[in-house]
Amino acid sequence: MKERILAEAERLFWKYGIRSVTMEDIAKQLGISKKTIYQHFSDKEQILSQVIETKMGRDQSEMMCMAIEADNPIEEIMHVIAMIQKHADQVSPNLLIDLKRHYPQAFAQFRQYKEGEIMRSILENIQKGVSQGLYRSDINPAILARLRVEQIELAFNNDIFPTDQYTMPEIQYELMHHFIRGMLTEKGFTIYNQYVNPNNEYNLSVYEKK
Amino acid sequence: MKERILAEAERLFWKYGIRSVTMEDIAKQLGISKKTIYQHFSDKEQILSQVIETKMGRDQSEMMCMAIEADNPIEEIMHVIAMIQKHADQVSPNLLIDLKRHYPQAFAQFRQYKEGEIMRSILENIQKGVSQGLYRSDINPAILARLRVEQIELAFNNDIFPTDQYTMPEIQYELMHHFIRGMLTEKGFTIYNQYVNPNNEYNLSVYEKK
Numbered sequence: 001m002k003e004r005i006l007a008e009a010e011r012l013f014w015k016y017g018i019r020s021v022t023m024e025d026i027a028k029q030l031g032i033s034k035k036t037i038y039q040h041f042s043d044k045e046q047i048l049s050q051v052i053e054t055k056m057g058r059d060q061s062e063m064m065c066m067a068i069e070a071d072n073p074i075e076e077i078m079h080v081i082a083m084i085q086k087h088a089d090q091v092s093p094n095l096l097i098d099l100k101r102h103y104p105q106a107f108a109q110f111r112q113y114k115e116g117e118i119m120r121s122i123l124e125n126i127q128k129g130v131s132q133g134l135y136r137s138d139i140n141p142a143i144l145a146r147l148r149v150e151q152i153e154l155a156f157n158n159d160i161f162p163t164d165q166y167t168m169p170e171i172q173y174e175l176m177h178h179f180i181r182g183m184l185t186e187k188g189f190t191i192y193n194q195y196v197n198p199n200n201e202y203n204l205s206v207y208e209k210k
Numbered sequence: 211m212k213e214r215i216l217a218e219a220e221r222l223f224w225k226y227g228i229r230s231v232t233m234e235d236i237a238k239q240l241g242i243s244k245k246t247i248y249q250h251f252s253d254k255e256q257i258l259s260q261v262i263e264t265k266m267g268r269d270q271s272e273m274m275c276m277a278i279e280a281d282n283p284i285e286e287i288m289h290v291i292a293m294i295q296k297h298a299d300q301v302s303p304n305l306l307i308d309l310k311r312h313y314p315q316a317f318a319q320f321r322q323y324k325e326g327e328i329m330r331s332i333l334e335n336i337q338k339g340v341s342q343g344l345y346r347s348d349i350n351p352a353i354l355a356r357l358r359v360e361q362i363e364l365a366f367n368n369d370i371f372p373t374d375q376y377t378m379p380e381i382q383y384e385l386m387h388h389f390i391r392g393m394l395t396e397k398g399f400t401i402y403n404q405y406v407n408p409n410n411e412y413n414l415s416v417y418e419k420k
Contacts, residue, residue, distance in 0.1 A: 139384065139388070140380065140384045142375075143371070143376065143380070143381055143384045143385070144384065144388060146370060146371065147361070147364070147385060147388070150364055150370060151357070154357070154360055160356060160360060161353070161356065165352075166353065170350065170353070171353055174349065174350045174353045174354065175353070175357060177392075178349070178354060178357070178389075178392035178393065179388075179392065181391065181392045181393075181394075182387075182388035182389065182390075182391045182392035183388065183391075184391075
């Protein structure tokens, strides 16, 4: 039951944000009583905290699998882009806004994960890319990893990217492709272009003749 | 005298931040009495406000000149990078931190300028670059311009780039080169590469011979 509550709470939080989702809503969706929920959780705060913990854990292992399965760091990022594209439209822009404004503890949890796991995986990706000659050797991995981590929050910042003007998928797509392209060497571009579709006008023929 | 006070205040604010600079300091540096300063300005807040106004005005016209003089949008950004490199080490990281935390009105002034002038000039640069085939035609100019504007603040954010680990010039250099590379087409790269030498430093000789 606990798992079912967490799964349903996650689905609702991601879809509608946190504030607008009540214990009542979660109970109703599961066809159970609020009382049943309170047997497992003291309040919404506690559900949220465990939802984030589980979700972060899942994302982390998913990212690790990608890193392992990917032939190279570029493919790895392409997997991440695909994953974000798949999920981004399921994420309510309210989610991070609510977290930031009204659930400081849960937000701190998210921040900690971001600072730790995401930062580490981005840094590893950059270092691999540099050592394989796919990313420029003259970049500063620490600065660019930090930039990428901050972009995650930027994309969710409603003041910067108003949700009535941009969709989460288009922002993420734009930022991530721009981020990886900014690091690529010529060798990197030849591989990158195998992953992006032809209508992305980038054609390296001339470039490779250099 | 008013101009001399503003010029000296700017120098001190940029070098030491705002909080740590007193009316006393400004007067002493100019060899005048505080009384003389108060004949022209009611308080430090007012000096700061006018310093920002003048500074923004100067930067704006400097950027416009660059846009006019530059052969192409890439050269334009190279000029901006060079300008930032020239000035960045003269800017105390305290400047924006103080502004943000303790001088909300002056910070709003800066923000307004950033949202207006900087945003406009970046957007124009991107649109020029796309229309000249130097930047990808598949980018979203609004999203990337917004990203670039936010990077300016990121670079000054002491929590994100602690001043004991990074210098302003290296952060700015890293972010701006990454930013432009992320937009380039191969035609853009051939031009970009004329401006950067193999170890990616700003190569004026090549660039003036053009």
